[in-house]
Amino acid sequence: MFDLVSFIPRAVAQGIPLLFGSTGETITEKSGNLNLGIPGVMYVGAICGVIGAFLYEQNATNFVPLLGVLIPTAAALVGSLLMGLLYCFLTVTLRANQNVTGLALTTFGVGFGNFFGGSLMKLTGSEVPSIALTSTSNCFRTALPFADKLGWVGTVFFSYGFLAYVAIILAVIASFVLKRTRTGLSLRAVGENPATADAAGINITRYKYMATCLGCMTAGLGGLYYVMDYANGVWSNDAFGDRGWLAIALVIFTIWRPAVGIFASMLFGGLYILYLYIPSGMNLSVKEIYKMFPYIVTIIVLILSSMRNKKENQPPASLGLPYFREDR
Amino acid sequence: MEQRTAAVSMRNITKSFGTILANNKVNLDIFRGEILALLGENGSGKTTLMNMLSGIYYPDSGEIYIDGKAADISSPREAFQHGIGMIHQHFKLVDVMTATENIVLGLKEEGRFDLKNASKRIREICDTYGFEIDPDKKIYDMSVSEKQTVEIVKVLYRGADILILDEPTAVLTPQETDKLFAILRNMRGDNKAIVIITHKMHEVEALSDRVAVLRKGEYIGELFTKDTNSQEMTNMMVGHAVSLNIDRPEPVNPKVRLQVKGLTVRSEDGILKLDDVSFEARSGEILGIAGISGSGQKELLEAIAGLQKLESGSINYVDDDGKATDITSEDPVHIRNLGVTLSFVPEDRLGMGLIGNMDLPNNMMLRTYRTGGHSPFTNLAGPRKTAAKVVSDLDVATPGLSTPVRRLSGGNVQKVLVGREIASAPTILLTAYAVRGLDINASYVIYHLLNEQKARGVSVIYVGEDLDVLVELCDRIVVLCGGRVSGIVDGRTADKRQIGLLMTRIGGEEHE
Numbered sequence: 001m002f003d004l005v006s007f008i009p010r011a012v013a014q015g016i017p018l019l020f021g022s023t024g025e026t027i028t029e030k031s032g033n034l035n036l037g038i039p040g041v042m043y044v045g046a047i048c049g050v051i052g053a054f055l056y057e058q059n060a061t062n063f064v065p066l067l068g069v070l071i072p073t074a075a076a077l078v079g080s081l082l083m084g085l086l087y088c089f090l091t092v093t094l095r096a097n098q099n100v101t102g103l104a105l106t107t108f109g110v111g112f113g114n115f116f117g118g119s120l121m122k123l124t125g126s127e128v129p130s131i132a133l134t135s136t137s138n139c140f141r142t143a144l145p146f147a148d149k150l151g152w153v154g155t156v157f158f159s160y161g162f163l164a165y166v167a168i169i170l171a172v173i174a175s176f177v178l179k180r181t182r183t184g185l186s187l188r189a190v191g192e193n194p195a196t197a198d199a200a201g202i203n204i205t206r207y208k209y210m211a212t213c214l215g216c217m218t219a220g221l222g223g224l225y226y227v228m229d230y231a232n233g234v235w236s237n238d239a240f241g242d243r244g245w246l247a248i249a250l251v252i253f254t255i256w257r258p259a260v261g262i263f264a265s266m267l268f269g270g271l272y273i274l275y276l277y278i279p280s281g282m283n284l285s286v287k288e289i290y291k292m293f294p295y296i297v298t299i300i301v302l303i304l305s306s307m308r309n310k311k312e313n314q315p316p317a318s319l320g321l322p323y324f325r326e327d328r
Numbered sequence: 329m330e331q332r333t334a335a336v337s338m339r340n341i342t343k344s345f346g347t348i349l350a351n352n353k354v355n356l357d358i359f360r361g362e363i364l365a366l367l368g369e370n371g372s373g374k375t376t377l378m379n380m381l382s383g384i385y386y387p388d389s390g391e392i393y394i395d396g397k398a399a400d401i402s403s404p405r406e407a408f409q410h411g412i413g414m415i416h417q418h419f420k421l422v423d424v425m426t427a428t429e430n431i432v433l434g435l436k437e438e439g440r441f442d443l444k445n446a447s448k449r450i451r452e453i454c455d456t457y458g459f460e461i462d463p464d465k466k467i468y469d470m471s472v473s474e475k476q477t478v479e480i481v482k483v484l485y486r487g488a489d490i491l492i493l494d495e496p497t498a499v500l501t502p503q504e505t506d507k508l509f510a511i512l513r514n515m516r517g518d519n520k521a522i523v524i525i526t527h528k529m530h531e532v533e534a535l536s537d538r539v540a541v542l543r544k545g546e547y548i549g550e551l552f553t554k555d556t557n558s559q560e561m562t563n564m565m566v567g568h569a570v571s572l573n574i575d576r577p578e579p580v581n582p583k584v585r586l587q588v589k590g591l592t593v594r595s596e597d598g599i600l601k602l603d604d605v606s607f608e609a610r611s612g613e614i615l616g617i618a619g620i621s622g623s624g625q626k627e628l629l630e631a632i633a634g635l636q637k638l639e640s641g642s643i644n645y646v647d648d649d650g651k652a653t654d655i656t657s658e659d660p661v662h663i664r665n666l667g668v669t670l671s672f673v674p675e676d677r678l679g680m681g682l683i684g685n686m687d688l689p690n691n692m693m694l695r696t697y698r699t700g701g702h703s704p705f706t707n708l709a710g711p712r713k714t715a716a717k718v719v720s721d722l723d724v725a726t727p728g729l730s731t732p733v734r735r736l737s738g739g740n741v742q743k744v745l746v747g748r749e750i751a752s753a754p755t756i757l758l759t760a761y762a763v764r765g766l767d768i769n770a771s772y773v774i775y776h777l778l779n780e781q782k783a784r785g786v787s788v789i790y791v792g793e794d795l796d797v798l799v800e801l802c803d804r805i806v807v808l809c810g811g812r813v814s815g816i817v818d819g820r821t822a823d824k825r826q827i828g829l830l831m832t833r834i835g836g837e838e839h840e
Contacts, residue, residue, distance in 0.1 A: 113426030201405030
């Protein structure tokens with residue numbers, strides 16, 4: 001019998017980093033910046049959180065839970081903000097190619113994370129190639145106190161650490177801002193047709209910087225969630241895997257709608273771990289095939305959305321293109 | 329001239345792009361309650377000058393005074409604050425948004441973000457001046473004329489009382505143009521200052537009160553429209569006397585060259601683009617094709633050139649001996665080898681035919697590289713010669729042959745494109761919008777070239793936008809309306825009004 005009550009929380013936990021990543025990337029792409037550096041940004045967010053938590057756990061004489069949460073969070077935000085600023089400086093100010101810059105940031109971010117991850121492991125001198133930040137993780141994983149008392153409802157809806165709810169709230173806010181506010185209208189115009197937005201008096205550079213940096217910070221929280229909550233505070237190099245790319249795939253899957261992302265990320269999370277729930281016996285190669293589910297679904301959505309060819313379902317029209325006012 | 333305070337005074341405005349001086353010490357006054365026509369050839373700096381008023385560019389030196397006070401306009405937002413609104417030649421609209429969303433874009437109004445209220449205000453503006461648009465319609469569903477209306481409403485919504493229109497009639501039918509002019513006159517009555525940039529003399533005469541002329545970035549002078557005529561204005565614009573008549577030599581020994589029968593084409597989305605189109609094109613004749621943009625012109629030319637999949641119908645090429653070849657399903661290379669060439673000038677000019685990042689000889693070679701025998705290497709000597717000839721024959725303004733085409737101004741890009749097609753000695757020359765956005769001088773060069781081809785016995789098919797030119801240049805005119813032939817008229821006897829009507833309804837009958 002398929003155990004839905006244990007499956008859903010795992011799918012959600014699997015989906016939350018993707019939700020952070022895709023919300024961040026959607027905001028970024030709405031400004032016309034195709035940030036393929038998101039996997040790197042999430043990686044940097046994770047390692048910065050680990051560094052912050054590590055330093056605090058090592059140096060604090062008595063561990064204050066509030067600081068235990070705030071310090072890694074701030075570290076993750078600053079780390080991913082710096083990545084965002086770097087991306088913007090290269091692509092917006094210097095008008096470098098966005099694809100190349102993004103891929104470079106991903107390579108850089110993963111290398112950066114592994115380097116510092118390795119360094120921290122050296123510092124602890126541990127036998128296993130990982131760092132465990134148990135006290136910090138416990139703070140991040142604290143669920144609402146009444147979750148246990150509500151039976152399956154509590155398990156399915158209230159058993160997550162606070163960052164999971166932050167992810168959903170951020171997606172809802174992003175969706176509202178994009179659809180219902182002047183700022184959102186301007187941001188969409190920047191991504192669709194920067195020349196038009198510029199002529200309408202919108203500061204293109206500011207919008208691109210703001211959207212990309214906020215997007216990176218959001219994505220960075222995804223990395224933080226992964227280490228501190230999903231992985232129980234255990235950092236090991238390269239464990240983050242391909243979640244960053246999945247987050248970008250999710251943006252396409254949701255056709256640039258953050259609110260859709262809430263459900264889509266959980267669906268992706270579910271597909272991602274579905275192989276654990278499908279009895280495949282000893283044949284491990286079959287499991288690998290099941291791991292393809294999220295990607296297959298993305299391809300199907302791409303096919304369907306390009307077949308329907310509705311203008312609203314297309315990527316922002318100037319996605320990936322630099323803008324220079326006096327260009328002819 | 330009586331003493332009036334100018335709404336805008338520009339003094340000694342200079343602006344350069346790199347080494348090119350776009351505006352050199354230009355002075356210009358714009359008054360309220362008056363329509364000023366800004367005349368000049370391509371590259372004479374009209375648009376650049378107006379872009380400085382609307383905050384897109386910033387002048388290198390010189391001053392701008394608004395109502396007598398010095399103003400510093402460094403961004404479009406500041407231009408709006410001074411009440412200046414510009415309607416650009418290429419519409420600045422976001423396709424996936426509604427008219428209302430486009431109109432309020434970038435505004436910082438007090439209070440809640442309320443699109444419903446904005447739609448209401450837009451409807452009020454429309455009622456005041458006689459516009460007809462649906463504020464909730466998406467831009468991609470709109471016709472060109474509707475989009476232009478949105479642009480105008482946009483600047484009015486922002487409270488602009490100094491309006492600049494950059495070639496507003498380039499894409500309109502005569503009927504739509506009349507409507508626009510009526511609205512502009514309405515606004516003039518409302519004491520707004522209006523500047524219209526145009527090449528078309530009869531529009532200047534019909535609409536404007538005053539004319540200012542620019543030539544090669546310099547201010548030449550201004551005239552009252554009622555005291556001048558198109559010959560004088562053209563001479564000021566060009567700097568020397570120009571004949572304004574387009575030659576139309578009698579066709580010499582015309583023979584059928586191309587037979588198109590029952591052509592039907594559907595777009596990928598299944599929309600009928602051409603519906604049972606039949607006509608003949610003859611050698612030594614210019615066949616005009618008129619129609620509102622998007623009536624199937626592009627599909628028709630592409631079908632002839634072998635680039636379109638046909639649903640039904642046939643296309644026959646007839647050679648000098650009267651032997652007909654069915655080219656309906658031939659591939660484009662074979663059709664080209666018969667001497668059918670296509671030069672299509674799309675709105676963005678570079679989209680079809682030229683590669684922006686390549687220089688002139690390389691672009692010439694795009695047409696000839698297949699003829700180089702079996703050598704694996706390309707031979708640049710021929711294309712370089714062709715490029716040099718095109719540059720000197722058509723007077724292309726370029727720093728050198730090795731300049732990437734995208735660096736040239738629009739008119740020069742077009743000359744390169746048309747020049748290359750002609751250089752390949754075609755038997756059928758298909759041109760679409762060959763003079764789109766070109767100034768008078770360059771346009772006449774192109775007309776002359778087409779007439780030369782006609783005299784050589786080439787069958788020229790000329791898809792045009794300007795009806796005045798079509799009726800002066802073409803021997804016969806096929807009028808398309810929504811993908812169907814709504815009439816074939818003789819260019820010598822045709823009347824512009826009649827073609828305009830044919831463009832909007834089949835057979836030209838009124839039925840409401």
